[in-house]
Amino acid sequence: MSIKHQYHLDKDVFYVIHVDDDILELRSLARNLQTNKNNLKILITSCLNAMEFKSALNKLKILDFVILDIHLSEKENITGISLVKEVKRFHPNAIILMSSNLDDPATILQSLRAGADEFISKKINNQNLLEKLLLIRSTIFNKRGIIGLDKKEKNLSKKFSGETIKKISRRIPQIVNSAITSVYIEGESGTGKEVVAELFEDYIKGLPFVKMNCGSIAANLVESELFGYVKGAFTGALTNKVGLLEAASGGWLFLDEVASLSDSAQMALLRAIENQEVTRIGDSASRKINVRFIAASNVSLWDMVQENKFRNDLWQRLCETEIYLKPLRERRSEIPDLILFFCKTMRGGPYSIEETALNVLCQLPWIEGNVRELRNCLRAMTEHQVNKILTPLGIPERILMKNNDNYYFLNKRENSGFIKLFYKDNAGEYYKYEELEEQLFEKIFKQYNSESKKSISEFSKTFGLARSTVQIKIKKIKKD
Structure with missing residues (x-):
C-alpha cells in the first residue's frame, strides 16, 4: 500500500508522487520536502512499486511533480523510464524528474530520451529540494509557454504557426539568456531553418543580427566576406571593407548552408570563434569581436565529420546546442x-x-x-x-x-x-482515366473469357455492368 504524507502549511498546495523501491529513500525525500522554508503545503504520495504508482496516478486529479527512480526492483522488470509515458498520458503538465544513484552519461541520456524534465542524483544531499523543484517548474513552464511569457516571447509565439516552431520559440529566450555562444540548426531544405533564424532576430531586436549564405558566395570570396579587407589587399580592393564577423560583433551571425564552406574557410572561421578576434585581409592588426553564432545545414554535419568532409573541431564549436527540424x-x-x-x-x-x-x-x-x-x-x-x-x-x-x-x-x-x-504510357504521356479504364476492362475480359466460356450476360452480371455497356466495350476491343 502506498504511504501518503500530508503537510498542512499556509500558502499553497503542491501534489507530488515519488516512486522508489527503497522505503528509506521515500521517507528521506518526504522529510526533506516537509522541512521547506517556503511555507507551502505539500501532498506527497510515496510508492514502492509500479503498481502502487499507477493506482495513485489514476486517482489524482492534480499532479505537479513526479519523481521516478530509474532502476526499480528487477522483480517487476519495470523501470522508472517506462513510467514516463503513463505520466504524460494522464498529467501532461506534470514536471517529471528522474532519480538514481548513478549519474553517468548513459543514465542521463536515458532520462533525456524518455522525455523527463530534469534529473536528481541521490548522491547529492538536496537540502533545498523544494526550492530546486520550484525553479525547475518555472523554467519548464516557460519553455512550454504555460506561464511567465514576457511580451517578446508572446510575440514570438504568435508570429509563426505549427507546434514545432512554437516549441522552438519558447526555447529561444532560454538560449539567448544563457552562456551558449553557438546554435546548430539541421533540417531538410524548406523545413524552416530561416524561420528559426528570424525568431532569434525578432527576440534580440536592437542587437546586430547578420546573415550569410555560405553556399551563395564563391569559395575564394568567403573569407573576404567574413573578415573584410583593407584597401589594396588585392586587385579590386579599392576601399577598406568591414567583414561580417566585425559587423555582427555584440550580436549574432547566422551562417546558412555552413556545410558548403571550404577547408580554408573552416579553419579561418574556427580561429575566429576560438579567439573572438579577426584580422582583415591585407592587414596586420587583429580586432576583438564578441559574436554568437547560428549555423544551419540541410545535411548532417556529423555525417560529414565522419566522412572527413567537415572539421570535427569546428563542428564541436558550432554545436553547443542543437535544433533539429523534422521534415513536414x-x-x-x-x-x-x-x-x-x-x-x-x-x-x-x-x-x-x-x-x-x-x-x-x-x-x-x-x-x-x-x-x-x-x-x-x-x-x-x-x-x-x-x-x-x-x-x-x-x-x-x-x-x-x-x-x-x-x-x-x-x-x-x-x-x-x-x-x-497518374501513369505514363510508352511515349511518356499521362493516361487519361478513360484510357486506364479501357485497359483494365480488356485485361479482365480476356482473362475471364479464357478461363470460362460464359456469355456476355453472365459476364455483365458477375461484374455488375450493363449488358449494353459490355457489348460496346467488346466491339471496341475487337476493332482495335
Whole structure:
C-alpha cells in the first residue's frame, strides 16, 4: 500500500508522487520536502512499486511533480523510464524528474530520451529540494509557454504557426539568456531553418543580427566576406571593407548552408570563434569581436565529420546546442495550422480555403520542399482565388503530379470520394482515366473469357455492368 504524507502549511498546495523501491529513500525525500522554508503545503504520495504508482496516478486529479527512480526492483522488470509515458498520458503538465544513484552519461541520456524534465542524483544531499523543484517548474513552464511569457516571447509565439516552431520559440529566450555562444540548426531544405533564424532576430531586436549564405558566395570570396579587407589587399580592393564577423560583433551571425564552406574557410572561421578576434585581409592588426553564432545545414554535419568532409573541431564549436527540424511529412498534424497561418498572412489576404482543398493538401507528401513548398503552393493558388477563397482547382498540376509516376491520392469528403491516378504510357504521356479504364476492362475480359466460356450476360452480371455497356466495350476491343 502506498504511504501518503500530508503537510498542512499556509500558502499553497503542491501534489507530488515519488516512486522508489527503497522505503528509506521515500521517507528521506518526504522529510526533506516537509522541512521547506517556503511555507507551502505539500501532498506527497510515496510508492514502492509500479503498481502502487499507477493506482495513485489514476486517482489524482492534480499532479505537479513526479519523481521516478530509474532502476526499480528487477522483480517487476519495470523501470522508472517506462513510467514516463503513463505520466504524460494522464498529467501532461506534470514536471517529471528522474532519480538514481548513478549519474553517468548513459543514465542521463536515458532520462533525456524518455522525455523527463530534469534529473536528481541521490548522491547529492538536496537540502533545498523544494526550492530546486520550484525553479525547475518555472523554467519548464516557460519553455512550454504555460506561464511567465514576457511580451517578446508572446510575440514570438504568435508570429509563426505549427507546434514545432512554437516549441522552438519558447526555447529561444532560454538560449539567448544563457552562456551558449553557438546554435546548430539541421533540417531538410524548406523545413524552416530561416524561420528559426528570424525568431532569434525578432527576440534580440536592437542587437546586430547578420546573415550569410555560405553556399551563395564563391569559395575564394568567403573569407573576404567574413573578415573584410583593407584597401589594396588585392586587385579590386579599392576601399577598406568591414567583414561580417566585425559587423555582427555584440550580436549574432547566422551562417546558412555552413556545410558548403571550404577547408580554408573552416579553419579561418574556427580561429575566429576560438579567439573572438579577426584580422582583415591585407592587414596586420587583429580586432576583438564578441559574436554568437547560428549555423544551419540541410545535411548532417556529423555525417560529414565522419566522412572527413567537415572539421570535427569546428563542428564541436558550432554545436553547443542543437535544433533539429523534422521534415513536414513527419509532422503532418501541423499542416492544417500551417495552411491557415499562411492563408492569414499571405499578401492580399487574409484568405480562406475550401475544405476539399485543405483535405487534398493535407494528403500530399511535400517530400522535396517541405514547408516552403506548401507556402509556395498556397501562393500559387491565390491566382485562382474566388472572393478570397482558395479552391481545389487552384492547386498547381505540378504539385499534384510531382511525387512520382505512380503517385496517387484519395480525397474523401463525407461518404463520397474521387481518385486521381497518374501513369505514363510508352511515349511518356499521362493516361487519361478513360484510357486506364479501357485497359483494365480488356485485361479482365480476356482473362475471364479464357478461363470460362460464359456469355456476355453472365459476364455483365458477375461484374455488375450493363449488358449494353459490355457489348460496346467488346466491339471496341475487337476493332482495335
